[in-house]
Amino acid sequence: MQTRSKLKKNIRDRAVLFVTLLLFWIMLNGTLAIDSLIVGIFVSLSITLLFCSGLSFFTEFRATPKAFAAGLFYYAYFFKELVKSNFKLAAIILSPSLPIKPGIVKVRTRLKSKMGRLMLANSITLTPGTLTVELDGEWLYVHCVTVDSTDIEEVTTQIVAGFESYLEVMYG
Amino acid sequence: MNEMLMPAVTLLFAVAMIGAAFVAIQVKQISIAMLAAGLVSLLASVLFLFFAAPDVAMTEAAIGSGLTTFLFFFVLGRVRGGQRD
Amino acid sequence: MVETMIVIAAVLAGIAFLLALARFIKGPSTFDRVIAFDVLTVVSITFIVLSALIEERGIYLDIALVYALLSFLGVIAIARYLEGRF
Amino acid sequence: MTSFVDYLGGLLLVAGASFLFLGGLGIVRMPDLFNRIQAGAKTTTLGTLLILLGAGFLHPEWGFKLLLIGLFLLFTNPLSSQVLARAAHRVGIEKSSKTTVDMLAKDLAKTKDLADNGRESS
Amino acid sequence: MVQIAMATGFILILMGLYGALTNHNILRIIVSFSVANTGVNIILVAVGYMHGRTAPILNEAVPVAEAAARIIDPVPQALVLTAIVIGLGITTLMLAFAYKLYERKGTLDISKFSELKW
Amino acid sequence: MIKRVIVLLFLLGLGLLFIAFMQGYTPDSELNLTGRYYAEHTAQDIGATNIVTAIIVTYRGLDTIGEVTVLFLTAAIVGMLLSRGNRKGKSLQRELPQSGELLTTGSYLLVPLILLLGAYVFINGHLTPGGGFQGGAIVASAILLMLLTDPLRHFSHQLIAIVESISGLLFVIIGVLGLFYAGGFLDNRILPTGELGSLFSAGAIPVIYSLIGLKVGAEFSSMLVNLSETEDS
Structure with missing residues (x-):
């Protein structure tokens, strides 16, 4: 029974990877012409079959409308956060006294799926001012340019909670 | 003004390449020399693009970005500890 | 007007390029040079896009694609070496 | 004409280039390695994304390629910075004197102590 | 523009040769060779460039009819393309030999290899 | 010291030669005869939009066979030199630090994308910049990313060798077919030339360049795998 569900999950993962690769192929070519589509199906199929442990953006994605909405909100929140923290860091770099207070703090994450954790770590790294140094079990070690407090719970709500609430709906 | 832009950018990249090459043959640690050699080949790829040779630029980018750097550092890691620099 | 803006963007990116180059030549440790290397490759993507805009040829973007996808391999290889993994 | x-695209180009300039400035001014990664490798990401967006406004027919470049950049850039920061922390690179707290080093030391004690007692 | 690139290529060749001739470490010699290699490629590409022309790929920007007046010389590009790929092969071969030499002798200093000196 | 002076004198002479060459050099304003021929005839004769590809695959196809052979020889010599370390079960006993979870997940995400980009580059070689050599290098970069993530990962030497030899064989067979059904060895017109600018055009060029891409990728991969499986000395 268990092997069957595992097999089912495996086949589903492969199918998702195949569809994602085909999407990328269409975007690369920029056309929907029938010849490039045939070649694209062949190439994506062979990559999917040859490289067994591949993941894609949607591997553990929950295919519910709620998850898609959360995805949209996630990207909106992410870009807002990106621009905001860029301006914050720009102010720090441009001020002559360089008012930084760096340190490495520890935060907790609730995410279990691989892709969700990767997306979380990447989002934290991409927003300037925070940089993921190590991911160990449920603990994330984050380097901050300005450390406000060293209390784990407080820093967690400050850095992680915003991204996590969306990613949890998307990937679980 | 636009006429002057491409020569100016070419000059910028030329200066950067000569600087990187200087680092490559002059610096003490060998790892930095290898890094600088990789930088020379990556900047050369952009220069090829400015000279309207996209095929060559793509070859240089694909080969210079990962493969050459990896080969150099791999062999350096294997022989490390056996000599002075 | 747009041409002037492209020139301004190229000048600003050129200054960033020179600053990163200064860090590469000066940089006290190897790690600093690796960061400068990373920044130089990312700024190079900007120059590729600008040259595609000036020459008005979309096919030049393929090289930017290769750059974006492969330039991090060099940094990872160097990080592995500095960690002592080879 | x-x-x-077109104006919007040009303005976005200039804005992106100014973020690149800030990244270059940050890489020169910041005092230690981790802060340099923060300032250098992160502001450049937003700068490049803005430049790609501006190019997309100027030439809408390149949209797909520019989108793909941005997407690849969003996934490769943080990966390399993270691997580099991790390697630097493992090697034990010198941190600036302004650093207040380093919980990772503390935790690593703790697990190492625990492992040593366990080996002695068994 | 062509002059800038040619000067850069020549300077890179000279620097690479200087490094290859004065260093004693085999790895450094290989690094210098790769710098000189890049310089040669730049000169070859610069020779094929003509001012005001564009890449030899025909599409909407360059229609077939005016190709001969709009594109640059494609022959040097084809040469350089093969040269780069072969260059990587040669670098790999040199590095493999260096590794083997180190395994045999325990050093990479060429002044220690005295079998072929007379 | 005397050696350094001799080296400097030699380089000075070379530099003077270069300066003399640069002063006498005037850039052409017109294409020369060969370039003009290629520019005017490629579109009708070959059907490829990328003229560099047409030169490499068809006009100078024999050179490309030679080049691929040189690469094959290089890969074989590297494998032979380092073959001592390939004893089974004994390789790499030392402890390596773990590669973090993020890099592992990220590489599983990126390797299919890099392979896809490589395939795109070598299949579209006749339309966009790129082709077999570039695509092969990109495919080998995907293998390199896997190696960097997990140095102990086992790659099937047999698979690499099979891909390498089958694509090489097909390359030569297509060349010989050109001898019988079209104008000469490696002529691309054994397949219809098609409409200029579409994917299935330019006769056999996409097929030949894909085969070259697979072959070059397999050769570079075998070099990388052979190097990384050597024992630590």
């Missing part, structure tokens, strides 16, 4: 969209 320059339209409004």
